[in-house]
Every structure is written in structure tokens, then in C-alpha cells.
Amino acid sequence: RERTFVMAKPDAVQRGLIGEIVSRIEERGLKLVGGKFMQIDDELARDHYGEHVDKPFFDDLTTFITSGPVFAMVWEGQDATRQVRQMMGETDPADAAPGTIRGDYALDLGRNVIHGSDHEDPGANEREIDLFFDEEELLDYERIDGEWLYE
Numbered sequence: 001r002e003r004t005f006v007m008a009k010p011d012a013v014q015r016g017l018i019g020e021i022v023s024r025i026e027e028r029g030l031k032l033v034g035g036k037f038m039q040i041d042d043e044l045a046r047d048h049y050g051e052h053v054d055k056p057f058f059d060d061l062t063t064f065i066t067s068g069p070v071f072a073m074v075w076e077g078q079d080a081t082r083q084v085r086q087m088m089g090e091t092d093p094a095d096a097a098p099g100t101i102r103g104d105y106a107l108d109l110g111r112n113v114i115h116g117s118d119h120e121d122p123g124a125n126e127r128e129i130d131l132f133f134d135e136e137e138l139l140d141y142e143r144i145d146g147e148w149l150y151e
């Protein structure tokens with residue numbers, strides 16, 4: 001089963017949406033294996049968003065992501081990375097379908113409430129998990145409904 005990195009961004013924390021985000025992913029059937037309430041520093045922000053370092057919005061992006069606490073998570077399950085990306089919706093909430101997290105809770109590209117590892121970038125999930133979590137912070141256990149979630 002695949003693991004993926006997810007984060008409730010500072011806007012989600014400030015707007016009281018941590019529970020809603022966790023709830024949706026949890027109810028879908030994915031298993032929470034790690035979680036950390038933390039504030040991202042400049043170095044971590046630059047590492048995490050390194051792929052965007054040359055983009056015009058990079059400074060705004062790192063300023064925003066370091067501006068307040070985030071809730072960082074690791075979720076595990078079948079096809080976890082792609083499934084979470086589908087639940088998140090399009091990057092720009094203006095294009096995100098209703099029923100997706102961004103489509104239901106956000107309006108603006110720079111305040112889109114959730115991050116999830118890019119499923120089109122192989123290895124992004126493992127890289128981001130390593131960046132935010134130590135191995136011993138990821139817990140190994142079975143959800144009691146496991147046999148009802150998978151054939």
C-alpha cells in the first residue's frame with residue numbers, strides 16, 4: 001500500500017478546516033500513519049517547494065506556507081497519492097469541482113487550503129515524507145475496517 005504526504009496549509013488551520021480535511025480522507029478509507037502540527041521554516045519551505053524556485057510566485061508561496069502553523073500528515077492506502085489529489089481538486093480553486101476539498105473550501109490560487117504530493121512526479125511522495133517525518137514518527141498498525149475496505 002502506498003504512502004502519501006498531505007498538509008493542511010496555514011489558511012486551513014486559521015479557518016478551522018483541519019478536522020474537515022482529516023475527516024474526508026479518513027472516511028474515504030485511507031489510514032493515518034503520521035501527523036505533526038508544526039510551523040515550516042524558510043529552509044524547509046525552499047526544500048519542499050524547490051520545483052518552483054524559478055517561478056514568479058515562489059516568494060509569495062514560501063511567505064505564505066511559513067506564515068503560521070500547518071498540519072502535516074502521512075496517509076496510507078491503495079493508490080493513495082492519486083486518490084488524495086483527486087479529492088483535493090484542481091490547484092486553482094476556481095477550477096476545482098464542487099465536492100473536492102478546494103472546490104468546497106477555497107476561492108483563490110494562493111490560498112488553496114491543502115497540499116498533497118504530486119502523483120505525476122514519481123518519488124515526490126517519499127521525498128516529501130522524508131522531508132517532514134522521521135521514520136519512527138510513522139506508525140505501523142491495522143485499521144479494524146481493513147478487510148471491509150479492500151477485496
Ligand code: GTP
Binds near residue numbers: 091117
Ligand atoms: P501544492 O499541493 O501546494 O503543491 O499545489 P499543487 O501541486 O496543486 O500545485 P503546484 O505544485 O503547481 O503549485 C504549488 C502552489 O503554488 C499552489 O498550491 C499554488 O498555491 C501556488 N501556485 C501555483 N501556480 C501559481 C501561479 O501561477 N500563480 C500563483 N500566484 N501561485 C501559484
Ligand code: MG
Binds near residue numbers: 116118
Ligand atoms: Mg505541487
